[in-house]
Amino acid sequence: MPKPIPTQQLIDSLLKGDRLALARAISRVEDDAEDAARIVQAVFAHTGKAHLVGITGAPGTGKSTLVSALVESYRASGLTVGVLAVDPTSPFSGGALLGDRVRMTGHSGDAGVFIRSMATRRGIGGLAKASAAALLLLDAAGFDRILVETVGAGQAEVEIASVADTVVVVEAPGMGDEVQAIKAGLLEIADIFAVNKADRKGAARTVAALEMMLETGGASAQTILHHGQRLEMGAAASETEAAGGWSIPVLKTVAISGGGVGQLRDALEGHRAWLGESGALAAGERKRLDHMLQTLVQAELLARMERALSPELRRNLVEKMQGRQIDPYSAAADLVKKL
Amino acid sequence: MPKPIPTQQLIDSLLKGDRLALARAISRVEDDAEDAARIVQAVFAHTGKAHLVGITGAPGTGKSTLVSALVESYRASGLTVGVLAVDPTSPFSGGALLGDRVRMTGHSGDAGVFIRSMATRRGIGGLAKASAAALLLLDAAGFDRILVETVGAGQAEVEIASVADTVVVVEAPGMGDEVQAIKAGLLEIADIFAVNKADRKGAARTVAALEMMLETGGASAQTILHHGQRLEMGAAASETEAAGGWSIPVLKTVAISGGGVGQLRDALEGHRAWLGESGALAAGERKRLDHMLQTLVQAELLARMERALSPELRRNLVEKMQGRQIDPYSAAADLVKKL
Numbered sequence A, B: 001m002p003k004p005i006p007t008q009q010l011i012d013s014l015l016k017g018d019r020l021a022l023a024r025a026i027s028r029v030e031d032d033a034e035d036a037a038r039i040v041q042a043v044f045a046h047t048g049k050a051h052l053v054g055i056t057g058a059p060g061t062g063k064s065t066l067v068s069a070l071v072e073s074y075r076a077s078g079l080t081v082g083v084l085a086v087d088p089t090s091p092f093s094g095g096a097l098l099g100d101r102v103r104m105t106g107h108s109g110d111a112g113v114f115i116r117s118m119a120t121r122r123g124i125g126g127l128a129k130a131s132a133a134a135l136l137l138l139d140a141a142g143f144d145r146i147l148v149e150t151v152g153a154g155q156a157e158v159e160i161a162s163v164a165d166t167v168v169v170v171e172a173p174g175m176g177d178e179v180q181a182i183k184a185g186l187l188e189i190a191d192i193f194a195v196n197k198a199d200r201k202g203a204a205r206t207v208a209a210l211e212m213m214l215e216t217g218g219a220s221a222q223t224i225l226h227h228g229q230r231l232e233m234g235a236a237a238s239e240t241e242a243a244g245g246w247s248i249p250v251l252k253t254v255a256i257s258g259g260g261v262g263q264l265r266d267a268l269e270g271h272r273a274w275l276g277e278s279g280a281l282a283a284g285e286r287k288r289l290d291h292m293l294q295t296l297v298q299a300e301l302l303a304r305m306e307r308a309l310s311p312e313l314r315r316n317l318v319e320k321m322q323g324r325q326i327d328p329y330s331a332a333a334d335l336v337k338k339l
Helices: A007-015 A019-030 A036-046 A063-076 A097-103 A126-140 A155-163 A177-187 A203-216 A219-226 A234-242 A261-278 A280-308 A311-322 A328-338 B007-015 B019-030 B036-046 B063-076 B097-103 B126-140 B155-163 B177-187 B203-216 B219-226 B234-242 B261-278 B280-308 B311-322 B328-338
Strands: A051-057 A081-087 A113-119 A145-151 A166-171 A192-195 A250-252 B051-057 B081-087 B113-119 B145-151 B166-171 B192-195 B250-252
Touching (some): A007 A036, A019 A036, A036 A126, A036 B328, A051 A155, A063 A081, A063 A261, A126 A155, A145 A155, A155 A280, A166 A261, A192 A203, A203 A250, A261 A280, A328 B036, A328 B280, B007 B019, B007 B036, B007 B126, B019 B036, B051 B063, B051 B155, B063 B145, B081 B126, B126 B145, B126 B280
Parallel strands (some): A081 A113, A081 A145, B051 B166, B081 B145
């Protein structure tokens, strides 16, 4: 086992952009190590510079390949890129499926790219807490662009909308009817749509369907839906609208050959510029920090609950419940009283 | 507006199997109404009889059609069926995509079938709490079989494994590589695999791939993986293993024409019988009640947090965070101290 790097040295090295220090620091927030809070506290003043891009979509759309192509495109224009692949799909094994694939794609010799994957390890809220902290660390280490990749569908999309400045939703041709239905949810978080595998049959139809969905939403409904997550903060929403809406582009990409990836990068840079001009960037950051605050408070409360509930007490209550001597609501009230 | 039914009358009617009372009672737990806890408390003694079947899988596999065909098959053998379609994919709009489709499939005139959909409405834990309570209500109303349908992938699968006696994972041919990867997670919760749309090209290959995955897991690894969620309770796992493992079948179905659906129903009944003989049924119920207890305690703690955090206090902290005057961890610690 390598000797652990002292916390202060880790912090100093990370702020200089040292990759090993960054990797270790992420591990410490992931493991909820004793010095995790101190590390985040120390680097927080150096965050807020990176453009945070969320990339999500259903399985089979080729998200990982697109992320890899996008990294290449950013690198070609001289920008450094951090990638966080968040995998909420394997809670039991703790595997990190996305990251393994991303890692294989040939950026391993490039100091301007840092790739990390993260899977569900703990209970509710654990992944959200660790990934929010990891994004701060990547930001503080000086990466210009940070890509957060997550597999849809479900709660993961909500999370990505909460941590990113800009959200790319990836679609692919011919994914079946049910996918269409789910788009209703994705529509609400997408800043950019990428129809990947656009050389396949049905790509034009998928693009047309998305464009129709965006149009039929109508200009104002679209803005409301699109910024649904920002409406939670009244001020943010009005700032955004005052500056004029963002028109959501539907782009075609063929990630495997790099087709359309330059245009996607341009659209991302365009959205970033729009965010800055419209005031939405600052509003989005407030939203993100508020979300992180909630996540941390929740995680702390749940951790306290775990510590307070002795296994015996819990087992005892469960047995009573099974015997129908006590109902779940009364059992829960009992436990809450004991906290 | 119809006059609200008094709580006691609602409870009495629900226990007699009255559909309207059941529908109203589910709405009250969903809305977290004042009498929600009282209703669940009153009916809890009458629960524990239904076979709870979870049905999950990626978008596009035809889950909803399969659920509908399965309902028909159960009805043909004289069993009553409750269906709860849980949709965690549309947190913003509160829409209930699955339910709308299920409802259209022609069981509406049958008193032996009750279909309800439920979408994410509140924050973290809200859907889990409401759906666990709704299952108890369906059980108390006397349905023989209860199907819980949820769209994968992600956290939803963990939830379904926590609330069901038996989990069916639905696959379909030709869903791409990434789906294969996700199966690693699904393998851990499946009691039965259904390869739906089995009349399509590639069905045999999908079946073979799943069977190989089950075999290469090896008999003991398979049992461990398969009962991964039950290992959390030591007693449950050993009981299950002592009685001999369940061999996970991979079945072909063509839900739209009813092909293979009888065999799926037989496999479900077979698993139910196995659960009873092996002691896994009682262990599973303990696991489920323990999970519900945790869900309720978490929901209560989070609700308290929401009430305790004034918007001003939160806004104030977020502004300080944005100005880098305070970091998220210190801000969260501040808030927790105030609770």
